Amino acid sequence: MQLHLSPEDQAFRDEMRTFFTTQIPQTIRDDVAAHREVSKEQYVEAQRILNEAGLAVPHWPAEWGGRDWTPLQRHIWREEMQLAAVPEPLAFNASMIGPVIAAFGNQEQKERFLPATANLDIWWCQGFSEPDAGSDLASLRTTAVRDGDDWVVNGQKTWTTLGQHADWIFCLVRTDPTAEKKQRGISMLVFPMNSPGVTLRPIELLDGGFEVNEVFFEDVRVPAENLIGEENRGWDYAKFLLGNERVGIARVGATKRMIVDAKQRAAGITSGGRPLIEDPSMRARIAQLENELLSLELTALRVVSNSSDGKPNPASSVLKLRGSELQQAATELMVDVAGPLSLASFADDDATDVPEWARVATPEFLNYRKVSIYGGSNEVQRTIIAGTILGL
Amino acid sequence: MDFTFDTEQHALREAVAGLLQRAYDPEKRRAVTKEDPGFDEKTWAQLAEMGVLGLPFAEADGGMGAGHAEVALVATEIGRVLAPEPFVESVVLAGGLVSAVGTPAQRAELLGPLAEGSSLVVFAHAEPGSRWTPSATAVTATQSGDGWTLSGVKEPVPSGARADVLVVSAAVDGGTALFVVRGDAAGLTRDGYRSHDGTRVARVALEGTPAELLGEGTADRTRDVELALARASVAYAHEAVGAMETALRTTSEYLKTRKQFGVPLSRFQALTFRAADMYVSLELVRSIALWATMVVDAEDSTPEAVLAAADRARLQTSTAGRHIGKEAIQLHGGIGVTAEYSVGHYTSRLTAIDHLLGDGAWATNRLAERVDAYGTVEALPA
Numbered sequence: 001m002q003l004h005l006s007p008e009d010q011a012f013r014d015e016m017r018t019f020f021t022t023q024i025p026q027t028i029r030d031d032v033a034a035h036r037e038v039s040k041e042q043y044v045e046a047q048r049i050l051n052e053a054g055l056a057v058p059h060w061p062a063e064w065g066g067r068d069w070t071p072l073q074r075h076i077w078r079e080e081m082q083l084a085a086v087p088e089p090l091a092f093n094a095s096m097i098g099p100v101i102a103a104f105g106n107q108e109q110k111e112r113f114l115p116a117t118a119n120l121d122i123w124w125c126q127g128f129s130e131p132d133a134g135s136d137l138a139s140l141r142t143t144a145v146r147d148g149d150d151w152v153v154n155g156q157k158t159w160t161t162l163g164q165h166a167d168w169i170f171c172l173v174r175t176d177p178t179a180e181k182k183q184r185g186i187s188m189l190v191f192p193m194n195s196p197g198v199t200l201r202p203i204e205l206l207d208g209g210f211e212v213n214e215v216f217f218e219d220v221r222v223p224a225e226n227l228i229g230e231e232n233r234g235w236d237y238a239k240f241l242l243g244n245e246r247v248g249i250a251r252v253g254a255t256k257r258m259i260v261d262a263k264q265r266a267a268g269i270t271s272g273g274r275p276l277i278e279d280p281s282m283r284a285r286i287a288q289l290e291n292e293l294l295s296l297e298l299t300a301l302r303v304v305s306n307s308s309d310g311k312p313n314p315a316s317s318v319l320k321l322r323g324s325e326l327q328q329a330a331t332e333l334m335v336d337v338a339g340p341l342s343l344a345s346f347a348d349d350d351a352t353d354v355p356e357w358a359r360v361a362t363p364e365f366l367n368y369r370k371v372s373i374y375g376g377s378n379e380v381q382r383t384i385i386a387g388t389i390l391g392l
Numbered sequence: 393m394d395f396t397f398d399t400e401q402h403a404l405r406e407a408v409a410g411l412l413q414r415a416y417d418p419e420k421r422r423a424v425t426k427e428d429p430g431f432d433e434k435t436w437a438q439l440a441e442m443g444v445l446g447l448p449f450a451e452a453d454g455g456m457g458a459g460h461a462e463v464a465l466v467a468t469e470i471g472r473v474l475a476p477e478p479f480v481e482s483v484v485l486a487g488g489l490v491s492a493v494g495t496p497a498q499r500a501e502l503l504g505p506l507a508e509g510s511s512l513v514v515f516a517h518a519e520p521g522s523r524w525t526p527s528a529t530a531v532t533a534t535q536s537g538d539g540w541t542l543s544g545v546k547e548p549v550p551s552g553a554r555a556d557v558l559v560v561s562a563a564v565d566g567g568t569a570l571f572v573v574r575g576d577a578a579g580l581t582r583d584g585y586r587s588h589d590g591t592r593v594a595r596v597a598l599e600g601t602p603a604e605l606l607g608e609g610t611a612d613r614t615r616d617v618e619l620a621l622a623r624a625s626v627a628y629a630h631e632a633v634g635a636m637e638t639a640l641r642t643t644s645e646y647l648k649t650r651k652q653f654g655v656p657l658s659r660f661q662a663l664t665f666r667a668a669d670m671y672v673s674l675e676l677v678r679s680i681a682l683w684a685t686m687v688v689d690a691e692d693s694t695p696e697a698v699l700a701a702a703d704r705a706r707l708q709t710s711t712a713g714r715h716i717g718k719e720a721i722q723l724h725g726g727i728g729v730t731a732e733y734s735v736g737h738y739t740s741r742l743t744a745i746d747h748l749l750g751d752g753a754w755a756t757n758r759l760a761e762r763v764d765a766y767g768t769v770e771a772l773p774a
Contacts (some may be wrong), residue, residue: 001396001461003686003693005772009393072393083768145692256768265763285761291707291759294769298679301771302395318672383670386664390644391630 003243016055020084023049027084033085033257035360037155037209038245040123046087047094047120054088057118064114071304075248078254079297087239089199090250092161093117094222095248097190104229104237113149113190125193127157127171135380137172138235140182142217145171151175151189151227153197153220159374163200163213165203166193176232184235184328205370207363208346238343243316249375251288252297258330259290265357289329292362296322305379317381322380324371331365393772395682397465405465405581410470411438416473418734423478431476438507444482446507451490454504460623464630464681474741476591479736480631482506483548485624486515486559487628493570493616493687501533502557502572514555516573516596517617524750526568526618531598533562533569535624540605541579542571542598542700550748552594553584554677560598564710567612568584571603578602589744591735619695622702626688627751629681629705632713632745636677639720639738641672646735664725670716677712684770690773692699697773703755710752713742 004012021029028042050056051065059074060066069077079146088094098117101109116122123237133140142155153173163169170190179185192198197220200212229237263286266277277281294320334357335342341358352359372378384392397405415435425430439445447462449455456462462486470479483506490502490513505511517724519530542562552558558573573580579601584594607613646668647658657663683752687693687701717739722726728735746752 001682001686002690003396003683003690003773005393046493054601122517224749253588259739260767263767267764280760283763284756286763287759288564288707288771290763291704292676294683294704295676295680295708295769297771298683301393302682305393305395315675318675322676346764379665382665383661385668389671390664390667392644392647392658392664392667 002092007077009072012073013080016077016080017084018069019053020081020086023053024086026082026291028087028145029085033261034356035364040307044120044123044167047089047327050086050089056120057094057098058119059071059095060098060114064098064102064110065118072301075304078248079253082251084109085257090120090123090162092126092166092171093120093122095244096126097124098239099235100170100188100237101228103240104233108225109228121164123165123167124158125163125166125169125215127160127169129159130156131158132208132302135343135377137238138184138186140277142171142173142175143177144175144187144189144222146175146224147221149224150221151224151346152188153191153222155217155326157215157217158203158212160200160213161211163193163215164202164210168192168263169198169215169224170228170236172238179232183235186238187231188228188234188237189222190228191227195222196211196222204373206366209363211302211367217234226313241251249316250296250361251327252293252300252323255293255323255330258327258334259286259293261357262286262330265334269337269339269341271339280313282337285333289326289333292322292324292329293326295388296326317376317384317389320375321372321378321385324375328379331361331368332360335365394678397461401461401465402455402546403542404462405469407442408439408444408469411435411442412469412475416475421476421737422731425586428584428592428651429551430586430590430592431478431551434628435475436512437475440476440481440507440509441539443507444479445509446503447472447502448484449487449507450499452496452647453491454507455491458505460626460685463627464685466632467627468634468706471636471741472632474590474635474638474639474737476514478551478591480624480627482512482514483554484627485620487561487621488623489515489616490569491608492620493547493613493621495608498572498604498606505556512551512554513557514549514551515620516549516552516558516560518546518548519524520545520547522600524754526621527614529567530564531560531562533564533603539737540571540603541600542603543596543600545595547595548587548593549596550591550593553582553592557716558596560596560603561617562603562611564610568614568617569610570606570613572606573598573601573603573727587606587744589741597716600732615695619698621749622699623688625702625706625709626684627680628749629677629684629709630774632709632742633674633678633681635738635741635745636670636674636712637718639742640667640674641725642738643667643670643720657723666723666733670719673715674720677708680708692773698757704757706750706755707752707759709753710746713746714752717742719744732768 047056057065058067058069060273071127078245101113110284144151144153172186173189174185176185199216201214203212259366268277269276298317303313338358341354342362344352344354344359345362443456446455447458451457487506506513533540533542556575560571560573561568579599581597582594584592586592650657684701684705720735727733
């Protein structure tokens with residue numbers, strides 16, 4: 001039992017903090033902090049700076065750009081990045097397909113994809129969910145049929161986040177419709193988004209943004225060499241990928257930043273003749289939220305310090321579940337601090353006296369309903385906890 | 393930063409767990425808590441033999457010189473089987489105060505016998521009409537010659553009737569001082585009774601009762617009391633975590649074995665999801681309890697940091713204890729409300745712990761006073 005970081009970890013934290021706050025352009029960090037849309041160019045610029053410094057994919061195998069960090073150091077790296085409002089390395093690249101190719105791809109695929117994936121020279125998107133396969137992902141119906149040296153893909157994916165920027169897609173497809181277990185007939189294919197037969201339809205979300213898309217495949221020809229790993233083993237890779245996705249999903253640093261922001265805004269708003277931050281019920285609410293977040297952060301630290309083998313810990317479901325709830329609670333707090341100002345949500349800069357933070361509060365709150373749905377919905381996490389941990 | 397216990401600490405945990413699990417199952421606990429003093433003197437003596445009752449005291453005072461990490465391990469095992477022995481009440485709280493405030497002579501005189509199990513020392517502090525304040529008002533101290541006398545009522549005092557020695561807080565000169573009162577002192581009337589959690593508490597009436605000042609001088613001891621209560625709260629957080637763990641495990645087992653509509657209850661997602669939420673609550677409070685213990689143990693922690701960490705532990709213990717305690721009964725159904733079955737006793741003890749030294753709402757108010765004095769809550773101090 002030891003409260004303090006070791007001198008090495010303390011130095012590591014300082015190094016990360018200094019790097020993130022001095023090497024990533026302030027304009028990009030300001031946009032992230034203000035909840036503005038981050039452009040493709042900004043994502044790419046930030047990730048290339050990180051990659052140049054060896055900070056984009058530290059959790060990958062060392063030969064592909066990974067660092068020999070402890071789980072605690074990875075945790076510190078991620079938290080400091082979020083606290084500094086640095087756009088995190090694109091999850092589809094850094095946390096999803098990169099580790100899958102590194103673990104299950106062949107040498108040619110590794111050489112072809114991994115350096116470009118780390119540097120965001122290739123922007124990946126995820127082709128998993130389908131209109132009839134959400135939480136029940138294994139029910140997916142997009143098919144790939146072998147024809148000579150190609151796979152021919154037909155079907156539809158949905159909720160494809162930032163697909164509009166994507167160069168490539170990694171896609172779960174049904175390659176054996178006769179498999180006894182539906183999980184056993186699935187494979188993972190990768191192919192360019194500009195392949196003939198791929199079309200993309202943006203879906204507008206409640207916040208007015210276009211973050212997710214539907215992707216349609218009509219006789220898309222994919223070379224056989226673009227199969228990742230073994231045929232009909234795609235479900236194993238998907239589970240591996242989703243396990244990685246849940247690591248770091250607590251997003252404690254990002255929620256901390258939102259609470260600090262809410263406290264500052266609440267000091268500048270008058271309610272009942274005094275600053276809102278002096279309202280006892282507001283203070284109590286903030287105190288409770290901060291305590292829940294501290295409990296979560298400490299739990300995340302406990303999980304990382306106990307998982308030296310790097311395997312996803314079933315307790316990571318707790319982090320996902322509670323982490324998403326607290327992110328949502330923080331966005332809700334912002335809306336309540338903004339109060340009536342939050343109604344100016346879609347006003348143009350030159351047409352309103354309402355400050356930007358109050359205008360983005362409700363769109364952000366509405367957008368953040370997603371966090372308890374993606375990455376395995378919170379109901380899926382409860383199922384994992386009840387089954388895997390409690391044995392129910 | 394390290395949340396794990398070392399080999400010696402694991403050995404201590406296993407020894408204490410072995411002793412307490414042999415001493416208590418739900419039926420033995422019911423039998424023991426039926427009779428005064430509400431705990432088992434033999435188990436108390438065995439804990440003393442093991443060195444547990446002297447854990448946090450300096451070796452010079454007759455203790456083991458261990459830290460709060462060791463205290464936390466013991467408290468967790470106590471909670472796991474709901475052992476009614478007043479470990480936190482006596483060793484951590486009353487002993488902690490003597491340790492912090494007493495003169496070397498007083499420490500040796502009071503802590504040695506406490507550690508040996510030959511003298512039960514408790515802190516008589518609560519007063520009817522006020523709640524969770526670190527100062528005393530209803531009991532007052534008057535100087536008479538070389539000594540002092542105390543008058544007023546302390547209630548409820550855990551194990552107050554059984555105690556051999558009482559450490560009593562009393563108002564003096566606008567502040568609060570601490571006094572040692574012997575169980576056989578004149579003008580001391582103690583009425584013990586049973587509380588809902590099976591422990592004994594007492595009304596302690598003092599009428600010109602002779603008392604010895606604890607420590608040197610009559611400087612205000614409010615801060616010392618506040619800190620001792622904070623450290624005891626952190627120990628209670630661990631006792632509560634142990635209790636919550638058993639409550640959840642008992643509930644999970646029940647869901648697997650109890651059948652209704654021809655199937656085990658674990659087939660009903662409405663129930664298993666609630667058990668999953670209990671697990672989330674448990675893991676969160678476990679984390680903050682361990683962290684608070686590390687804050688208490690860290691040599692460079694300021695008193696403010698210890699008080700804040702204790703408030704954070706109190707708040708999470710209250711939230712989680714209420715959640716898990718109530719759900720444990722509900723998921724069992726009617727059997728959970730009976731005294732014959734174990735799980736409801738866990739809820740009862742969690743409710744007692746919540747209200748002994750300051751509940752979640754009380755801790756929230758204290759934390760809320762400072763929310764605009766900092767940006768983020770720092771889990772790991774530099």
